[in-house]
Amino acid sequence: MRGVHSAHGKASGDYVASVGWHGMYMNTMTSKNIAEVIDWHIFLVHVKQLASRALRAGTDFNESLESAMAAATASRVEENKAVPMLGFSSFMSYSNRKVSLPVTRNLREALSQRQELVSMQRSGAALQELLAYKNTLVAAAKKARANAAACRRNSELCTRKKNGGKACLRKA
Numbered sequence: 001m002r003g004v005h006s007a008h009g010k011a012s013g014d015y016v017a018s019v020g021w022h023g024m025y026m027n028t029m030t031s032k033n034i035a036e037v038i039d040w041h042i043f044l045v046h047v048k049q050l051a052s053r054a055l056r057a058g059t060d061f062n063e064s065l066e067s068a069m070a071a072a073t074a075s076r077v078e079e080n081k082a083v084p085m086l087g088f089s090s091f092m093s094y095s096n097r098k099v100s101l102p103v104t105r106n107l108r109e110a111l112s113q114r115q116e117l118v119s120m121q122r123s124g125a126a127l128q129e130l131l132a133y134k135n136t137l138v139a140a141a142k143k144a145r146a147n148a149a150a151c152r153r154n155s156e157l158c159t160r161k162k163n164g165g166k167a168c169l170r171k172a
Contacts, residue, residue: 003017003018003019003041003044003045004016004017004034004037004038004041005018013032014030014031014032015030015032015033015034015037016028016029016030016031016037017037017038017040017041017043017044017084018041018044019044019045019047019048020091021048021052022055023090023114023118024061024065024089024090024091024110024111024114025088025089025090025091025100026047026086026087026088027086027087027089028040028041028044028084028085028086029084029086029087039081040084043072043076043083043084044086046072046075047065047068047069047072048068050064050067050068050071050072051065051067051068051069052064054067061111061114062111062114062115065111066107066108066111069107086105086107087103087104087105088103088105088106088107088109088110088111089101089102089103089104089110090110090113090114092117092118094121094127094130095127097127099117099127099130099131099134100134101113101117101134102134102137103141104141113137116133117130117133120133
């Protein structure tokens, strides 16, 4: 089934659902339950359909996706179904090279990153500039993962600072 596949780098039998369009990729967390992943894929397709409808009506991409996500999430809650944890990433082909940004769990952050990528492309930025932007985001994502891992290892609570970084607070 298109959009439901084995999770990369995971144990055998783990599946993930995903959809991508207009330079945005959305995927779910992994699950061993294929029926659950198919249900999540239906949710993602619903989000894509709602956003595509809004785009055709003239709404910009960011607003279309945010409103579609809110509407699809509300429908799922009304049906007493859990909303899957999602990851978002932007991608584009530039000078015959695919540029993919790191996955984030924050839709607004992903949309902002996508918008920056599109703006750079439209302004005629060189491929090296796009790759430098990507590398900055990759370094920040690696640092955030390392900080989160350190917090877990030290049995500390992590809180997000306003600047997007992580800080650890010792448990009382």
